[in-house]
Amino acid sequence: MGKSTLFELIKHALGGTALLAEVVRTGVLEVSVDIRIGSNRLLLTRPIDSENSSVVRVRDLTEQLDLEDHYTDKREPSISSLLLSSMGVPDDMRAASKASNSTKQGARISFADIFKYMYVSQGDINKEIAGSEDSWYTPKRKAVFELLFGLTNPSILDLQSSVARLRGEHEDAQREHAVVLQFLADSGAQSRFEADANHANAQAQIRESSAELDALREAIQPAIDRETRTLRDLLGEAEKSLAEAANAKSLTEQQRADFAAERAHVKQDIARLERMASAGERLAQIEFSVCPRCMQSLKAREAPPKLCRLCLQDDPLAVAEPSHHTTYELSHLKEQELELETQVLALAEELVLTEQTFADRSRLVEELSRAIQDRTQNRITPQLQAYTDATARLANAEGRSRQLEQILKFWDRADDLESHAAGLGTELSRLQHELDVSAGMLAKRRGEIFTELDDEFAENVAAIGVPGVRSARIDRDNYLPVLNDQALKDFSPVGGVRTATQVAYWVTLLNVALRRRDTLFPAFLLIDSPRTSLNDNDELSAALYRRLVTAADAADGRVQLIIGDNELPAAYRRDYAQMDFDYDHPTIATIPHPGREAVKTIAGESA
Amino acid sequence: MTTDPIADHLSALREDLAYHQTRVLLLVAAVSSTDGHARKLDGLTKLAKLDFLTRYPGLASVVLPSLASMQDRLHLSESEILKPTDVADPMIRYKYGPWDDRYYPIIGSLVGRNLVRYVRGRQGSVALAPTPAGKKLASEMATLPQWRAVQSRCEAVAAASAGLTGNALKELIYRRLAELMNRPHRELIK
Numbered sequence: 001m002g003k004s005t006l007f008e009l010i011k012h013a014l015g016g017t018a019l020l021a022e023v024v025r026t027g028v029l030e031v032s033v034d035i036r037i038g039s040n041r042l043l044l045t046r047p048i049d050s051e052n053s054s055v056v057r058v059r060d061l062t063e064q065l066d067l068e069d070h071y072t073d074k075r076e077p078s079i080s081s082l083l084l085s086s087m088g089v090p091d092d093m094r095a096a097s098k099a100s101n102s103t104k105q106g107a108r109i110s111f112a113d114i115f116k117y118m119y120v121s122q123g124d125i126n127k128e129i130a131g132s133e134d135s136w137y138t139p140k141r142k143a144v145f146e147l148l149f150g151l152t153n154p155s156i157l158d159l160q161s162s163v164a165r166l167r168g169e170h171e172d173a174q175r176e177h178a179v180v181l182q183f184l185a186d187s188g189a190q191s192r193f194e195a196d197a198n199h200a201n202a203q204a205q206i207r208e209s210s211a212e213l214d215a216l217r218e219a220i221q222p223a224i225d226r227e228t229r230t231l232r233d234l235l236g237e238a239e240k241s242l243a244e245a246a247n248a249k250s251l252t253e254q255q256r257a258d259f260a261a262e263r264a265h266v267k268q269d270i271a272r273l274e275r276m277a278s279a280g281e282r283l284a285q286i287e288f289s290v291c292p293r294c295m296q297s298l299k300a301r302e303a304p305p306k307l308c309r310l311c312l313q314d315d316p317l318a319v320a321e322p323s324h325h326t327t328y329e330l331s332h333l334k335e336q337e338l339e340l341e342t343q344v345l346a347l348a349e350e351l352v353l354t355e356q357t358f359a360d361r362s363r364l365v366e367e368l369s370r371a372i373q374d375r376t377q378n379r380i381t382p383q384l385q386a387y388t389d390a391t392a393r394l395a396n397a398e399g400r401s402r403q404l405e406q407i408l409k410f411w412d413r414a415d416d417l418e419s420h421a422a423g424l425g426t427e428l429s430r431l432q433h434e435l436d437v438s439a440g441m442l443a444k445r446r447g448e449i450f451t452e453l454d455d456e457f458a459e460n461v462a463a464i465g466v467p468g469v470r471s472a473r474i475d476r477d478n479y480l481p482v483l484n485d486q487a488l489k490d491f492s493p494v495g496g497v498r499t500a501t502q503v504a505y506w507v508t509l510l511n512v513a514l515r516r517r518d519t520l521f522p523a524f525l526l527i528d529s530p531r532t533s534l535n536d537n538d539e540l541s542a543a544l545y546r547r548l549v550t551a552a553d554a555a556d557g558r559v560q561l562i563i564g565d566n567e568l569p570a571a572y573r574r575d576y577a578q579m580d581f582d583y584d585h586p587t588i589a590t591i592p593h594p595g596r597e598a599v600k601t602i603a604g605e606s607a
Numbered sequence: 608m609t610t611d612p613i614a615d616h617l618s619a620l621r622e623d624l625a626y627h628q629t630r631v632l633l634l635v636a637a638v639s640s641t642d643g644h645a646r647k648l649d650g651l652t653k654l655a656k657l658d659f660l661t662r663y664p665g666l667a668s669v670v671l672p673s674l675a676s677m678q679d680r681l682h683l684s685e686s687e688i689l690k691p692t693d694v695a696d697p698m699i700r701y702k703y704g705p706w707d708d709r710y711y712p713i714i715g716s717l718v719g720r721n722l723v724r725y726v727r728g729r730q731g732s733v734a735l736a737p738t739p740a741g742k743k744l745a746s747e748m749a750t751l752p753q754w755r756a757v758q759s760r761c762e763a764v765a766a767a768s769a770g771l772t773g774n775a776l777k778e779l780i781y782r783r784l785a786e787l788m789n790r791p792h793r794e795l796i797k
Contacts, residue, residue: 264686265693272626272695274753279629280622282744283720292712292719317618326622 003564004122006587007528011119013046015056015072015079016112024048027591034061038086044079046072058082080111089114089520095143096160103168105161106139113144114522120506122528126498129488129505132480145479148521149513151446159435166428173421180414184407192411199404205397212390216383228375235368242361249354256347263340270333277326450476452512457481460504460511464543466497472504481505496534503530503544507551514555523559531565552576627696628713629748630757632722634658636737636745637761643769647726647734651710652703653773654735656780659698659705660764661757663796665691666787670779671767680763682756692787692797700790704780717741729772 005021012018013033025048032045043059056079058067070079081091095113096106116130130144131137146152189195287309289299303309454473461472461483469483481488481501488501506525513521534541545568552561568578583593634657638648648654660667665687668674674681686693698705714735717723722741728734737745749758768776781788787796 261686261690264684267684268686268695271753275629275757276619276622276626278751278753279625279748280618282748283625283628284621286720286722286740286744288716288719289721290719292715295718316614317621326619 002587003581004528007119007121007526007564010526011115012048012053013044013056014083014111014115015044015046015070016115020048023591028588037083038088040086042082042086083111084109084114087114087520087522089147090154093143093147093154093157094161095140095157096164102139102164103171105165105168106143109140109144109147109157113140114148116141117144117148117509118522118524119526120502120528122532125502125528125530125532126493129480129502132478132489138478142479149449149519151442151449153438153442156435156438156442159431159438163428163431163435166424166431170421170424170428173417173424177414177417177421180410180417184410184414187407189407189410192408192415195404195407195411199401199408202397202401202404206394206401209390209394209397213387213394216387216390219383228372231368231372231375235365235372238361238364238368242358242365245354245358245361249351249358252347252351252354256344256351259340259343259347263337263344266333266337266340270330270337273326273330273333277330449512449516450474452516453508456512457504457508460508460547461501464500464504464547465540466500466504467494467540468492468497469501472501474505474508496537496540499530499532499534500540500544503527503547507547510559511551511554514551514558523555524561525559526562526564528564529566530563531567549576624709624713624716627707627709628716628720628722629754630661630761631658631710631713632717632737632741633745633748633754633758634661634761634765635717635723635735636742637758637765638768639736640742641762641765641769644765647728647736649728649734650732650773651714653776655698655706655710656704656773656776657764657768658707659780660768661760662696662698663691663694664760665694666784667760667764667767670776670783671764674763674767677763677767680759682759697795697797699792700788700794700796701792704777704788705796 004019005024008018008020009024009028009031010033012020013031014035028048030045030047032043034043035041041061043061045057045059047053047055054071054073054075056070056072058070058079059065060067068077070077070082072079078091084091089109091108091110093109094106095109096102096104127133130141132141143152143157147157190198287298290297291310298309301309303312306315307313308315457474458472461469466472466483471484473482474480475482475487481504483491483497483501488498491497491501506527509521510523510525513519514523530544531541534544545563548561548563552559581587586593631654634654635648638644638657639646648657660670664681664683667681668678669691698707700706714723718725720740721738722744723735724738726734726736745758748754771779790796
């Protein structure tokens, strides 16, 4: 276990997100630090295992009391709040970007942000200053700088957050207003004035069409009731009598047909009887000349009159006299035929009358139907057309009215949005002005501090003898070192320039703060392995340590400097409290050093 | 009117027989004098079929379509057209179609009175031909108003059936009046 692991453990104990080495996770249960912060002296103990590591046990060493547990996650009370309030820094400040287009109210400033100004890790010493490599972190880094040096105050930070938030709301409101206006333009909606006028017009149309419909309803109703009903009644009667006439006609036709058929039968019978009589009369006169039984000729046979020529017996019937039976039947049939003829004639006459009645009724039904049709066509149909037209106009006007109401709603919305945006704009201007005034009041202090910082920094850089540097100052805007009018990140990293500049920078901030005594800048600095990147440049290394020692001397016990390094220059050995760790004396006495070959570094660099 | 019912019956019987004999005589005479029949009525089957067409004149043109052009000679009444089976002298359905059981005594009487004679028919059958007395009586009867229509029908049927044998006529009747013939033997065709 090396120096970096030890320093990261301190960071962990203070509630930060530290890089914990494997050996720590397996061999350490919890870490405790005894710190003096503000007027407090606290013992903070935080477990290593991830399950419990969000809880920090706090003991007030001054009062010798265990305080309630504090948390590193979102639970309250938070360890960050405790440490900030101990330093005299409010814990509800937000670091909003001061850029004129920023719309974010900024993230809350925590103790971890301030700790970046107290701890320069081995990974950062050759790379960045308090997270300066991350542009997204810049607003917070700067806010913390300003806060620590009194270049800002909680009310200014709050104003900055409010301005940014308001700016966002203002832009949203303006955008929403523009969207609604664009929608209205795209949908061809008239201006507010036109929409109002058209809506009134549509309402008038609705009233007019409704009145027209009412009038038509009243006009049509009586016409149907009074006159058509009478015609319909008459038609009903006429249709009934037409059906009766049709029945009578068909009955008479059937009767006539029946009588005619009967008459035909009688005539047939009469004709047959007459044929029988005439045939009988003729054939009776023709004697048999051949026997119909044996077929022998009878020509030679003489037979006295009144005897049968075949059997020579008396003929029971007088020859050539029509029988009484035939005469009687014939006369009876002829009487019957006459009677039937009379019936048929009578029925024929009746049929003529019935057909006449039928034709009359048919005509009446036809006339009545036509009259009803004429009435409905001539009187109601035009009215119905007008009714249909009025209904269509009403529906159209109602549709237009609904559409315009919708458009007017959008205009209302647009007006609301516009006035909301205007209100936000006014408030934004007011706050911006207030912010400008507040910032202006701090302008003098700002000038003094930066003059001091510049002087101190230039002196430190010169004293350390950073290679190739002719001029050095602190940037007024991003608060980072400027060498030869070049930003540090653009300056050549050769020869330990970055490490030396960083040490000069931190010593500068510390010295100015200690000298002025009116800043919140913590009197604590933890630097991990400043020599690592100096490439065994002993001269530079010596100058660097000389500057650190000078700073510590000047502070007269008001500052704590912790430097972790592999080898201190010989001149400073034992001048100050020193702890040596080697294979025989591991950083944690209970965890033996595994040997050089088995060392696992926590940041990819040698420990 | 006589008081003797037997005499009345006998008189009616004799007149009815005379009536049928006269009609058959007219038919035999008409057929024998019409071309296409070889001057005779060949066979009782043919006699029965031609007599059927004469007694059911409303059906005659169905069996022999050429009769349709001789409607006047058929003397059809309205009821004969509307109800062609409702006739004064219905026949029965027997072997080979329409038949009348009185044909044998009728022919016997006609031959006994020397009005019709037997002649040799085709394929050994018996054919009938009128005697000179029969022809004379037939022509006399044709002048009577009661028989004029019957004689006209006989001539029309004879003309329309020229060249047809009795069997051919039977086939035509079976085919064209199938429903009418589709009944039990001895049932009246009405």
